[in-house]
Amino acid sequence: MWTSAQKNGGLTLFTSTTSWADLQWPIPGTMFLIVCMLGSFGSLVYTHTMVQQGEADWYDDFYIKPWCRYTPYAIGTLLGYIMFKTKCNVKMSKPIVVVYWAITIAMLSWPIWVSTSSWFPKEAYVTYESTRRIGFSLGVSMLIFACTTGYGGMVNTFLSWRFFIPLTRLTYISYLLHPIVLGFFQYNSHQMIYVNDTNVVLYAGGVMFYTLALSFILTLVFEVPMLALEKVIIPKAKQ
Numbered sequence: 001m002w003t004s005a006q007k008n009g010g011l012t013l014f015t016s017t018t019s020w021a022d023l024q025w026p027i028p029g030t031m032f033l034i035v036c037m038l039g040s041f042g043s044l045v046y047t048h049t050m051v052q053q054g055e056a057d058w059y060d061d062f063y064i065k066p067w068c069r070y071t072p073y074a075i076g077t078l079l080g081y082i083m084f085k086t087k088c089n090v091k092m093s094k095p096i097v098v099v100y101w102a103i104t105i106a107m108l109s110w111p112i113w114v115s116t117s118s119w120f121p122k123e124a125y126v127t128y129e130s131t132r133r134i135g136f137s138l139g140v141s142m143l144i145f146a147c148t149t150g151y152g153g154m155v156n157t158f159l160s161w162r163f164f165i166p167l168t169r170l171t172y173i174s175y176l177l178h179p180i181v182l183g184f185f186q187y188n189s190h191q192m193i194y195v196n197d198t199n200v201v202l203y204a205g206g207v208m209f210y211t212l213a214l215s216f217i218l219t220l221v222f223e224v225p226m227l228a229l230e231k232v233i234i235p236k237a238k239q
Contacts, residue, residue: 026081030078030081033074033077033078034074036070036074037070037071037074037075039067040067040068040069040070040071040074041071041130041134043065043067043068044062044068044071044129044130045126045130047061047062047065047068048062048125048126048129048130049122049126052122052125052126053122069133071133071134071137072133072134072136072137075134075137075138075141076137076141078141079141079144079145082145083145083148086149088148088149088150089149090145090149092149092151097146097151100142100146100151101146101151103142104139104142104143104146105139106139107135107136107138107139107142108136108139108140108143109139110132110135111132111133111135111136112136114128114132143155147159147160167212169219169223170212170215170216170219173215173218173219173223174211174212174215177211177214177215177218178207178211181207181210181211181214182207185203185206185207
């Protein structure tokens, strides 16, 4: 959890800074954001190439490094800036909407359904591993943009369901907490787990349940009081 908090806390702080710079100095701020994105992508390509050649460790040199994870944050920052500048008022014709949703579905689908294999050439492996998170982030951003501009249809109706509102308050702390829950399950297992669809669903369901339950408790203990204190310290007008 501490590793997750460190890397994501740093990324959140850096992303907040670049978002502020984008609003204050649009052109230099956007250029700096793009340069950071390209640098992050370059680090992904280099690291995965080294991993494939056996000269780098997947976990130590890639998984926990914040600069290898920055691109999705930058894509989210650009989306927020575009939504701010357009005020979510964008007009698209029906053919463009159809093409837009086709691209969105493709972006969301291929990182999930396409997987690497031992017979993949090195170039294909590096390309896939370096772009799949970027592709999925673009797909999520395109979906959000479609929903906020009035082109979400049934998807927007489903995602606007009130049932999701309490869960949205738990997502970030759940992300920070779930490695502890996973570790607890793994280190307290006295026998090997037979991997099949049923066992994986049961295992994932158990991890999700305990993660959300603990996240709910921590939210009540820490986040809710801090938000109430913030309202007292910071006047409503300044908020």
